[in-house]
Amino acid sequence: MLSLKNLSVRYGKNLILNNVSFTLHRGESLVLIGESGTGKTTLAKSIIGLGDGSYSGDVRYRGQNLLAMDPEEMARIRWNRIAMVFQNVESALNPLFNILEQVAEPMIEHGLHSPREARSKAGDLLKKVGLSTAHFLLYPHQLSGGQKQRALIAMALANDPEVLILDEPTSALDPVTKEEIIQLLREIRKKCTLLALTHDLAAASRLADRTAVLYGGRIVETGPTGTLLSDPGHPYTRGLIRSYPDINGTKDLQGIPGRLSRPKRGCPFEPRCTQGIDVCKEAVPELRETGKETRRMVACHRGGIVPLLKTCELSAAFGRVRALNRAGITVFEGETVALVGESGSGKTTLARTVMGLQRQCEGEVYLEGVLVGKRGRDFYRKVQMIYQNPAESISHRQNVLEAVSEPLEIHRIGSPAEKKEIVKRVLDEVELPSDDEFLKIYPHHLSGGEAQRVAIARALVLEPKLLIADEPTSALDPSVQAKILKLFLNLQEKRGLGIIFITHDIALARKVSDRIVVLKDGYIIEDGPTGAVISSPGHPYTRRLLAAAPALPYGLGKGVPSYTDKCLSM
Amino acid sequence: MFRLRDSANYLAAFLIILAVNFFLPRLMPGDPLTAIYGEEALVHMTPDAQEELIQRFALDRSLGEQFLEYCSALLRGDLGYSYYFNDTVSAVVFRAVPWTLLLVGTAILISALAGSIAGMESGWRRGKRTDRALLAGIMFLEGFPDFFIGMIMLIVFGVVLKVLPLAGAMTPYAGYTGLALVQDILRHLILPASSLALVNLGGTFLLARNTMVSILGESYIFTARAKGLRERVVSYRHAGRNSLFPVITHIGIQFGRMVTGALFIETVFSYPGLGLLIQKGLQARDYPLLQGVFLVVTVTVLVTNLFVEVLYKKIDPRLRPCISTTGRKLETTV
Ligand SMILES: Nc1ncnc2c1ncn2[C@@H]1O[C@H](COP(=O)(O)OP(=O)(O)OP(=O)(O)O)[C@@H](O)[C@H]1O
Ligand code: SF4
Numbered sequence: 001m002l003s004l005k006n007l008s009v010r011y012g013k014n015l016i017l018n019n020v021s022f023t024l025h026r027g028e029s030l031v032l033i034g035e036s037g038t039g040k041t042t043l044a045k046s047i048i049g050l051g052d053g054s055y056s057g058d059v060r061y062r063g064q065n066l067l068a069m070d071p072e073e074m075a076r077i078r079w080n081r082i083a084m085v086f087q088n089v090e091s092a093l094n095p096l097f098n099i100l101e102q103v104a105e106p107m108i109e110h111g112l113h114s115p116r117e118a119r120s121k122a123g124d125l126l127k128k129v130g131l132s133t134a135h136f137l138l139y140p141h142q143l144s145g146g147q148k149q150r151a152l153i154a155m156a157l158a159n160d161p162e163v164l165i166l167d168e169p170t171s172a173l174d175p176v177t178k179e180e181i182i183q184l185l186r187e188i189r190k191k192c193t194l195l196a197l198t199h200d201l202a203a204a205s206r207l208a209d210r211t212a213v214l215y216g217g218r219i220v221e222t223g224p225t226g227t228l229l230s231d232p233g234h235p236y237t238r239g240l241i242r243s244y245p246d247i248n249g250t251k252d253l254q255g256i257p258g259r260l261s262r263p264k265r266g267c268p269f270e271p272r273c274t275q276g277i278d279v280c281k282e283a284v285p286e287l288r289e290t291g292k293e294t295r296r297m298v299a300c301h302r303g304g305i306v307p308l309l310k311t312c313e314l315s316a317a318f319g320r321v322r323a324l325n326r327a328g329i330t331v332f333e334g335e336t337v338a339l340v341g342e343s344g345s346g347k348t349t350l351a352r353t354v355m356g357l358q359r360q361c362e363g364e365v366y367l368e369g370v371l372v373g374k375r376g377r378d379f380y381r382k383v384q385m386i387y388q389n390p391a392e393s394i395s396h397r398q399n400v401l402e403a404v405s406e407p408l409e410i411h412r413i414g415s416p417a418e419k420k421e422i423v424k425r426v427l428d429e430v431e432l433p434s435d436d437e438f439l440k441i442y443p444h445h446l447s448g449g450e451a452q453r454v455a456i457a458r459a460l461v462l463e464p465k466l467l468i469a470d471e472p473t474s475a476l477d478p479s480v481q482a483k484i485l486k487l488f489l490n491l492q493e494k495r496g497l498g499i500i501f502i503t504h505d506i507a508l509a510r511k512v513s514d515r516i517v518v519l520k521d522g523y524i525i526e527d528g529p530t531g532a533v534i535s536s537p538g539h540p541y542t543r544r545l546l547a548a549a550p551a552l553p554y555g556l557g558k559g560v561p562s563y564t565d566k567c568l569s570m
Numbered sequence: 571m572f573r574l575r576d577s578a579n580y581l582a583a584f585l586i587i588l589a590v591n592f593f594l595p596r597l598m599p600g601d602p603l604t605a606i607y608g609e610e611a612l613v614h615m616t617p618d619a620q621e622e623l624i625q626r627f628a629l630d631r632s633l634g635e636q637f638l639e640y641c642s643a644l645l646r647g648d649l650g651y652s653y654y655f656n657d658t659v660s661a662v663v664f665r666a667v668p669w670t671l672l673l674v675g676t677a678i679l680i681s682a683l684a685g686s687i688a689g690m691e692s693g694w695r696r697g698k699r700t701d702r703a704l705l706a707g708i709m710f711l712e713g714f715p716d717f718f719i720g721m722i723m724l725i726v727f728g729v730v731l732k733v734l735p736l737a738g739a740m741t742p743y744a745g746y747t748g749l750a751l752v753q754d755i756l757r758h759l760i761l762p763a764s765s766l767a768l769v770n771l772g773g774t775f776l777l778a779r780n781t782m783v784s785i786l787g788e789s790y791i792f793t794a795r796a797k798g799l800r801e802r803v804v805s806y807r808h809a810g811r812n813s814l815f816p817v818i819t820h821i822g823i824q825f826g827r828m829v830t831g832a833l834f835i836e837t838v839f840s841y842p843g844l845g846l847l848i849q850k851g852l853q854a855r856d857y858p859l860l861q862g863v864f865l866v867v868t869v870t871v872l873v874t875n876l877f878v879e880v881l882y883k884k885i886d887p888r889l890r891p892c893i894s895t896t897g898r899k900l901e902t903t904v
């Protein structure tokens with residue numbers, strides 16, 4: 001029906017859209033997601049041939065190239081075949097005509113109806129979109145934003161178009177109005193082919209079967225809306241989802257490092273990507289199917305977010321006691337996986353086995369897709385561990401400088417001066433002082449929180465990709481704990497650090513993790529996205545853990561502050 | 571609709587004009603009677619007549635009483651007596667007013683229509699050849715003083731081509747009636763009116779053009795285009811109508827300038843309006859006549875401004891209070 005092939009648009013020197021291609025079949029709905037300035041409006045404008053940049057590529061509607069069409073033919077296609085609802089609700093309507101007039105106008109001007117018929121049909125349409133007759137003769141300045149949006153939708157439907165383009169149909173509206181408009185659009189979707197452009201993920205998920213994610217003028221991921229949002233393939237998509245304030249989300253909002261730029265070559269996301277490799281700077285990745293599911297395509301040289309660590313059937317035993325049974329977990333780049341379970345459930349055993357501190361008796365461990373045999377220096381450069389007690393990682397005979405730079409020593413990185421620089425930088429990163437005085441302190445002179453930060457600095461100094469943190473904060477008071485957890489999330493955002501977070505505290509896991517893995521007696525009994533595990537736990541044991549989780553007595557769930565109870569009982 | 575505060579502004583302006591008209595001659599050094607009537611007129615006057623005039627203007631009484639007398643005379647429509655025309659000033663002025671109004675009105679109509687249409691077309695094609703040619707041409711015309719264009723037109727069409735009459739507002743003693751009379755008047759009107767219009771075209775043109783250019787960037791123009799409307803519909807119905815407001819205000823403001831312009835043009839074409847009166851009044855030093863003309867002109871300008879303001883509110887629905895056209899009170903819906 002409508003297909004774009006290698007559409008590129010440039011304004012002067014700026015290449016705004018870069019080889020965008022997609023096909024929209026009859027009756028289908030597609031939503032293009034992209035942050036502000038990615039070129040959504042530009043795309044919409046170029047489809048109806050009203051953009052003001054320079055174009056290359058094809059926009060085909062029923063086989064005809066719209067970009068090459070003569071103006072009169074194009075004018076016939078506009079509104080009769082392809083209509084649009086504009087982003088700029090406030091000024092998209094002419095201030096001097098009432099809305100009935102404006103809805104009727106395209107029907108009259110395209111010669112579809114006599115003025116009288118057109119007006120009565122316009123009235124029907126306005127009624128259909130939820131405006132009462134009292135509003136028909138009002139001027140735009142007399143209507144609210146939601147009413148204007150409805151009028152614009154009615155206007156778009158006037159000539160029975162086959163394709164409806166919606167540019168940010170709900171962004172300017174309050175949540176309740178937004179919901180009503182979405183309902184209306186879902187109704188319309190049954191009859192029209194829909195192309196929606198938005199940065200609103202929730203709206204997107206309700207509007208279309210298929211989603212394409214636009215970044216830096218290119219489509220970086222496409223797939224069925226539901227699974228794309230629940231299981232993003234491209235790092236950018238995940239970043240978008242993480243920064244979206246979802247009501248069911250439990251992890252803190254995380255942003256995407258850096259800001260939108262348009263590199264001349266290579267992957268458009270490269271400057272902000274935390275898993276880039278050399279080729280990313282040179283070559284543009286093509287949209288390719290991934291293993292995830294059919295119709296899911298990701299444009300990434302690494303095939304999307306990479307699995308950092310994967311264990312298969314990993315088992316470990318102490319004598320005849322099997323402490324870990326055929327455990328399979330996967331940790332993706334930039335992801336936190338929480339391992340929860342009561343003490344003795346095998347959490348630490350799993351971590352130690354991965355680290356090679358505990359012999360595995362069966363199964364495999366893969367690091368970045370490569371089978372790990374004997375753990376050597378290379379392995380520890382990429383995977384580091386932090387323990388509950390900082391004393392376990394730092395010898396009390398070393399001062400801060402020595403403790404933090406020891407891994408550099410072992411890996412023979414840098415001259416002494418360089419080492420000191422690196423140490424200082426890492427200390428900054430973990431928000432510790434980095435002056436010479438601090439470097440000379442011995443860890444047992446530090447507070448628990450500071451010592452743990454030194455341990456974290458030591459773990460981070462080699463810039464590992466994966467951090468295994470075994471109860472890293474259980475010895476700290478809540479306010480220090482909160483700070484350290486924030487630190488982890490920031491590092492994750494900045495560097496794409498993968499984290500295995502071991503804790504018995506499911507309430508804590510809920511706040512920091514993307515996925516939760518529940519262990520019991522050495523078996524993995526549950527593994528899923530944090531939100532899902534918390535809201536609908538699958539295993540009775542998980543439910544028990546949740547019930548036992550710490551909660552402050554706020555009268556949660558009652559919707560009234562608890563002090564009213566007190567007042568009543570007095 | 572039209573609020574009290576707006577009318578108060580106009581009332582204040584009117585009072586100031588009255589006061590200026592009253593105080594200026596009386597505050598001038600020397601005999602107020604001389605200041606009011608001019609030396610020439612007094613020379614021809616008998617002492618009796620002078621005495622009568624002093625009585626009439628209450629010149630021997632206090633300033634307050636003089637002002638009251640002045641106002642009541644105005645209310646009676648008494649603007650004084652013109653010795654040159656040997657008639658009351660009001661009669662003389664009101665014989666001339668229709669001609670000036672006709673001249674200025676026609677000129678405004680021409681300059682508004684031609685100016686805004688040319689401006690809109692120019693704005694629509696901004697940067698193209700037509701736009702640049704129009705811009706240059708109109709700016710060139712704007713550079714000339716009113717009477718110069720009038721003289722050129724007079725020479726070209728009246729003297730060289732001999733297609734249009736040279737002077738006057740109608741052929742004297744021709745005894746035309748009905749349609750023939752109208753035709754005759756129009757033939758006489760063409761040259762002075764279009765000269766006046768031509769010089770005053772520039773402002774309207776520029777304004778219409780610039781407004782058009784800025785309105786073309788508005789989202790609703792994009793909407794209109796996306797709707798697949800014809801160019802004409804987009805440019806006139808959607809862009810044009812929106813670009814009219816500043817033009818209308820401008821025309822209102824221009825009225826005063828047009829009237830002054832008309833005074834010169836009238837002398838060039840010997841058109842029997844207020845301009846010609848002023849010329850004669852100046853030559854004869856007929857002060858009452860000049861003052862009368864001044865009062866009438868300023869009051870007319872005021873009234874026109876008021877009218878423009880009302881008109882402005884009528885055209886732009888945004889300036890009207892929000893009343894549902896069905897008359898019912900609106901429920902707040904989304
Ligand atoms: N007419 C123009 N001339 C030059 N640059 C333009 C023009 N229109 C848009 N741009 C630029 O193109 C880029 C994409 O703009 P566009 O309006 O398509 O963004 P968008 O994705 O719709 O953003 P938003 O969500 O804020 O509406 C922006 O960087 C913008 O500055
Ligand atoms: S890994 Fe490379 S190709 Fe993939 S998103 Fe990151 S920079 Fe782009």
Ligand SMILES: [Mg+2]
Binds near residue numbers: 040041042
């Ligand atoms: Mg936009």
